[in-house]
Amino acid sequence: MQRFATTCEAIAATTKKLQKTGLVAEYLRSRTADEAAVSAVFLSGRPFPVWEETTLQVGGRSLWGMVAELADKEQGELTASYRRLGDLGAVAGDLLPQRSGQGLGVLEVEALFRQIAAARGAAAKTEIVRELLSQATPLEAKYIVKIMTGDLRIGLRESLVEEAIAKAYGSTPAEVQRANMLLGDIGETVRLAARGRLSEARMRLFHPLGFMLASPVESTEEGLSYFAEAAVEDKYDGIRAQAHVSEGEVRIFSRTRDEITESFPELPPALAGLPQDAILDGEIVAWEYPARLEAAQAVVDEPASEDGEANADSLGRARPFSVLQQRLGRRKVSDKMLRENPVAYLVFDVLYADGALMIEKTLRDRSIVLDSLLAAPRDATHHRGHRGAQGNLAFETDEEARIDAGIIRAPVFRATSAEELEQLFVAARARGNEGLMIKDLESAYSPGKRGKSWLKMKRELATLDVVVTAVEYGHGKRIGVLSDYTFAVWDGDRLVNIGKAYSGLTDAEIAEMTKWFLEHTIEDQGFLRVVEPKVVLEVAFNNMMRSDRHESGYALRFPRIVRLRPDKSAEDADTIEGAREIYEQQE
Ligand code: AMP
Numbered sequence: 001m002q003r004f005a006t007t008c009e010a011i012a013a014t015t016k017k018l019q020k021t022g023l024v025a026e027y028l029r030s031r032t033a034d035e036a037a038v039s040a041v042f043l044s045g046r047p048f049p050v051w052e053e054t055t056l057q058v059g060g061r062s063l064w065g066m067v068a069e070l071a072d073k074e075q076g077e078l079t080a081s082y083r084r085l086g087d088l089g090a091v092a093g094d095l096l097p098q099r100s101g102q103g104l105g106v107l108e109v110e111a112l113f114r115q116i117a118a119a120r121g122a123a124a125k126t127e128i129v130r131e132l133l134s135q136a137t138p139l140e141a142k143y144i145v146k147i148m149t150g151d152l153r154i155g156l157r158e159s160l161v162e163e164a165i166a167k168a169y170g171s172t173p174a175e176v177q178r179a180n181m182l183l184g185d186i187g188e189t190v191r192l193a194a195r196g197r198l199s200e201a202r203m204r205l206f207h208p209l210g211f212m213l214a215s216p217v218e219s220t221e222e223g224l225s226y227f228a229e230a231a232v233e234d235k236y237d238g239i240r241a242q243a244h245v246s247e248g249e250v251r252i253f254s255r256t257r258d259e260i261t262e263s264f265p266e267l268p269p270a271l272a273g274l275p276q277d278a279i280l281d282g283e284i285v286a287w288e289y290p291a292r293l294e295a296a297q298a299v300v301d302e303p304a305s306e307d308g309e310a311n312a313d314s315l316g317r318a319r320p321f322s323v324l325q326q327r328l329g330r331r332k333v334s335d336k337m338l339r340e341n342p343v344a345y346l347v348f349d350v351l352y353a354d355g356a357l358m359i360e361k362t363l364r365d366r367s368i369v370l371d372s373l374l375a376a377p378r379d380a381t382h383h384r385g386h387r388g389a390q391g392n393l394a395f396e397t398d399e400e401a402r403i404d405a406g407i408i409r410a411p412v413f414r415a416t417s418a419e420e421l422e423q424l425f426v427a428a429r430a431r432g433n434e435g436l437m438i439k440d441l442e443s444a445y446s447p448g449k450r451g452k453s454w455l456k457m458k459r460e461l462a463t464l465d466v467v468v469t470a471v472e473y474g475h476g477k478r479i480g481v482l483s484d485y486t487f488a489v490w491d492g493d494r495l496v497n498i499g500k501a502y503s504g505l506t507d508a509e510i511a512e513m514t515k516w517f518l519e520h521t522i523e524d525q526g527f528l529r530v531v532e533p534k535v536v537l538e539v540a541f542n543n544m545m546r547s548d549r550h551e552s553g554y555a556l557r558f559p560r561i562v563r564l565r566p567d568k569s570a571e572d573a574d575t576i577e578g579a580r581e582i583y584e585q586q587e
Helices: 002-013 018-028 033-043 062-072 077-083 088-094 104-117 122-135 137-146 158-169 173-185 186-194 266-271 291-298 310-314 321-325 337-341 363-375 418-430 506-520 574-584
Strands: 213-217 230-235 240-248 251-256 277-289 343-353 406-411 437-442 450-458 465-475 482-489 494-501 520-524 528-531 534-538 544-545 555-556 560-566
Touching: 002 018, 002 033, 002 137, 018 033, 018 158, 033 104, 033 158, 033 186, 033 230, 062 077, 062 088, 062 122, 062 520, 077 520, 088 137, 104 137, 122 137, 137 173, 158 173, 158 186, 173 186, 230 363, 230 450, 240 266, 240 343, 251 266, 266 343, 266 406, 266 450, 277 321, 321 520, 321 560, 343 363, 363 406, 418 437, 465 494, 465 506, 465 574, 482 506, 482 534, 482 574, 494 534, 494 555, 494 574, 506 520, 506 528, 544 574, 555 574
Parallel strands: 213 450, 343 406
Antiparallel strands: 230 437, 240 251, 240 277, 277 343, 437 450, 465 482, 465 528, 465 534, 482 494, 520 528, 534 560, 544 555
């Protein structure tokens, strides 16, 4: 681990990408395949590979306490060091004592991480963290803590680690990228690369793939400016979900690649009946069905109309995100909740079907596969309505399933002119959706990439997704709760504050956030608490100004919290470049 840590120090010391990848490559080559595999996972800032459900479950506060205890320092000294260095890992490196006999291998560190993850209860976990940090040298501890908090901050994105693997083992970055995307495990990718067997990487069901992302457009003209033929869909306001289905087993993953199947128990039975193994991409939305089952049955027996729009309206409609929010993060969903807050899975893409990966096919071809997949009879015991290519509605007949679980093929429209796009936009908004998604029919599915093949069009003033960095107690009736949030955007791999907002969340949300922030405080300054930068908010504002009040150099006028974004992780938040674009556009 010492060699790992000194390599990280050298990587942090240069801004040149070539030097960074060179350092990583040299380090990987000097290790055994097992060590290199574990190191690659650590270098991407994680204790465990992406696809694994394992998490350490050690909060910032308890780590802070452990560093204070082992360093035998007063809180004040720790706080001063934190102010100077900016992250807890660096504080550990600065203050933990050097003793003879310290030093751990990366494989030992990984084994202890696994023990922490497996330990039940805070006390048991703390014991192992103590063992881990006291056996490590201060420099090792610095990087162990950074990995534990999920943030290396050495300017190394996973794509650079991929490049370094290519360099280390003599393959191309594209080969490494493809294998890593298919496996969702950079450690496994290293093992294959080391043996020259990257081409053997196969997609593994139940290991989530990255999600393809969209770029914003500001006008209907811009929406049609990047490609020749556009498929247009409503932009649903729910949460992104990737469903893996194989031989009756179903698992659903969120955008952060966490498993969320338990929160939506109505979906697996509906998906299990698909005629083939498949991976689907779509949005889970709180859904108002077109009356209840009987009425829906009558609707779905009509022939599919030529007019996609009329068809879309007859499928039912999305309910606001706040309704869906009540379903999120639940382990146990009551029957009442299932009845009163039903969801639908609006499926818009297929990544794998019938034993073959679909992502390299064009959207045009994937759409055909998806249509036939959802149109095919799923299971003789399931009664199903058929809507043709524009939308499928599946309902189950057994009493249990009268909760209206639905797998709906997201309706697809065409637009060839700005006027047509405008009309579709107005219709989408009238259906209660956020706006439109405009997709290049000739494009492949690029996991984890934000490009110009998928565009998103929302009308309202721009919003920013920001990360909460510090919180304060409110005033008046909010005196006892942490309701004032300072938030930041990314500047490279640093978060820079851009604003502060007071309102927008419900009392229940504020109460829940207060609890979370108290448990995840890194530094208590009395009136203000610096918190772990994990919570993502969507904020709206009237305009943006240049200002030196915040580190970003910008300030927001009348910022307000639109909503919490539990579906996004801190890395998904906006960047300073995004903020600058908004600033420049308003001039
Ligand atoms: P945003 O969260 O504002 O970056 O917008 C992109 C998100 O819109 C995606 O990640 C999806 O969760 C969501 N979305 C809603 N409807 C669609 C759709 N028809 N196609 C793709 N993404 C969609």
